[in-house]
Amino acid sequence: MISDMRYFIDVYGCQMNVHDAEIIEGILRAEGFSPVDDPGDAQVILLVSCAVREHAETRVLGRAAQLGGMFKESPVMVLCGCVAQEHGAELLEKHRELDIVVGPDCYRELPRLITERSRVGLTDFRNEDYEGIQAVRKEFPRAYVTVMRGCDNFCSYCIVPFVRGRERSRPRDSIVAEVRRLSYLGYGEVTLLGQNVNSYRFGKIDFPALLRDVALASGERTWIRFVTSHPKDLVRETVEVMAEHRNVCKQLHLPVQSGSDGILQLMNRGYTVGEYLEKIRMLREAMPGIVLSTDVIAGFPGESEEDFGRTVELLEEVRFDYAFLFKYSERSGTAASGLEGALPEEVRLERLNRLQEIQRRITVEKSGMLVGRELEVLVTGPARRPGQQVCRTPGNRTVILKGTDYAPGTFLNVRIEKADGWTHFGSLPESCEK
Ligand code: SF4
Numbered sequence: 001m002i003s004d005m006r007y008f009i010d011v012y013g014c015q016m017n018v019h020d021a022e023i024i025e026g027i028l029r030a031e032g033f034s035p036v037d038d039p040g041d042a043q044v045i046l047l048v049s050c051a052v053r054e055h056a057e058t059r060v061l062g063r064a065a066q067l068g069g070m071f072k073e074s075p076v077m078v079l080c081g082c083v084a085q086e087h088g089a090e091l092l093e094k095h096r097e098l099d100i101v102v103g104p105d106c107y108r109e110l111p112r113l114i115t116e117r118s119r120v121g122l123t124d125f126r127n128e129d130y131e132g133i134q135a136v137r138k139e140f141p142r143a144y145v146t147v148m149r150g151c152d153n154f155c156s157y158c159i160v161p162f163v164r165g166r167e168r169s170r171p172r173d174s175i176v177a178e179v180r181r182l183s184y185l186g187y188g189e190v191t192l193l194g195q196n197v198n199s200y201r202f203g204k205i206d207f208p209a210l211l212r213d214v215a216l217a218s219g220e221r222t223w224i225r226f227v228t229s230h231p232k233d234l235v236r237e238t239v240e241v242m243a244e245h246r247n248v249c250k251q252l253h254l255p256v257q258s259g260s261d262g263i264l265q266l267m268n269r270g271y272t273v274g275e276y277l278e279k280i281r282m283l284r285e286a287m288p289g290i291v292l293s294t295d296v297i298a299g300f301p302g303e304s305e306e307d308f309g310r311t312v313e314l315l316e317e318v319r320f321d322y323a324f325l326f327k328y329s330e331r332s333g334t335a336a337s338g339l340e341g342a343l344p345e346e347v348r349l350e351r352l353n354r355l356q357e358i359q360r361r362i363t364v365e366k367s368g369m370l371v372g373r374e375l376e377v378l379v380t381g382p383a384r385r386p387g388q389q390v391c392r393t394p395g396n397r398t399v400i401l402k403g404t405d406y407a408p409g410t411f412l413n414v415r416i417e418k419a420d421g422w423t424h425f426g427s428l429p430e431s432c433e434k
Pocket residue numbers: 151152153154155158159160161195196230
């Protein structure tokens with residue numbers, strides 16, 4: 001044990017960051033650090049940052065400035081994550097409230113750096129996979145397990161390959177052992193995480209082989225999901241494993257980004273719209289009723305009205321259950337930031353609004369089709385409103401139950417009474433607990 005300091009941690013961004021924060025807590029607690037819920041009680045404040053959008057970066061640096069000026073005895077202020085990696089030690093000059101800046105490959109150094117109270121920026125790429133670290137999971141009965149880190153794809157709008165480094169995969173045996181242990185501990189859902197899980201490879205083991213082994217190791221009482229999938233790397237074998245194993249959720253997030261081949265090329269996505277649609281067909285053929293979601297960027301540089309129209313057609317054709325829609329925002333340091341044909345902000349916004357309108361209608365229609373149906377759900381915990389509980393379906397839909405008090409981790413069958421697209425309200429048919 002090297003310290004008994006109290007820490008407060010705050011996370012921004014994607015599931016990778018949420019799980020990285022759990023890893024950071026594992027590293028700190030193993031060295032004697034203890035958590036507090038109020039930053040005012042902390043001797044160390046850690047912010048895990050996201051650099052995907054300029055806005056997220058501004059937010060986390062704003063939060064650092066706010067916390068840094070708040071307390072009489074200033075805590076050690078640590079910036080972790082992608083913003084730390086992107087800007088490194090130069091942040092220490094610009095943001096005097098920061099003491100330590102640490103990139104995603106250097107978290108093992110945190111206990112030493114904090115106790116030494118060094119004023120330092122550490123951003124080496126170390127091909128780190130945090131093997132052997134006991135993550136501190138806080139979202140029982142849902143758990144994340146990282147299977148690979150980094151990305152080699154260099155989509156032209158994305159900063160991730162620059163801040164997360166090259167792809168590397170964790171050993172199969174260690175992933176399987178971790179999932180088996182979580183399943184034994186009663187976790188009802190495990191999400192395999194990676195920037196591009198479909199390109200997982202450890203020796204001869206590829207992603208379909210890993211998914212099969214994980215599905216077998218976790219048994220029927222633990223659902224398996226995985227995120228994020230790159231369409232060009234989603235292969236038939238993965239779809240077959242999903243279809244074969246009852247505990248692999250029939251749900252997939254498959255970011256398409258645009259419905260225009262020309263724009264996909266400018267984005268350096270590595271597939272055409274036709275190839276993407278072929279994968280959707282393959283998924284639906286193997287798993288009718290699979291819940292599909294996607295990401296779309298509206299107003300990419302050079303996107304004509306015609307290109308945009310193709311994206312509209314794609315949304316209408318595929319009818320995703322959910323879509324995460326963004327307007328293009330320039331990210332300095334990426335190839336797209338140098339592209340000609342940048343569209344005015346109002347055009348990007350107007351296109352985003354049109355996509356949102358279309359998708360809202362489709363999402364509401366598709367969730368409305370569930371009303372009256374009985375679905376299996378996993379109870380995940382209390383809802384914000386007293387007397388209600390939140391559950392998840394295998395399709396990752398939210399279901400609210402009123403007046404129940406089941407332990408998180410319980411599987412139930414519920415009847416869907418009402419749905420508004422994103423939230424579903426369920427009731428219990430008689431004697432349904434599994
Ligand atoms: S696949 Fe593309 S969008 Fe996803 S992390 Fe890699 S570069 Fe970024």
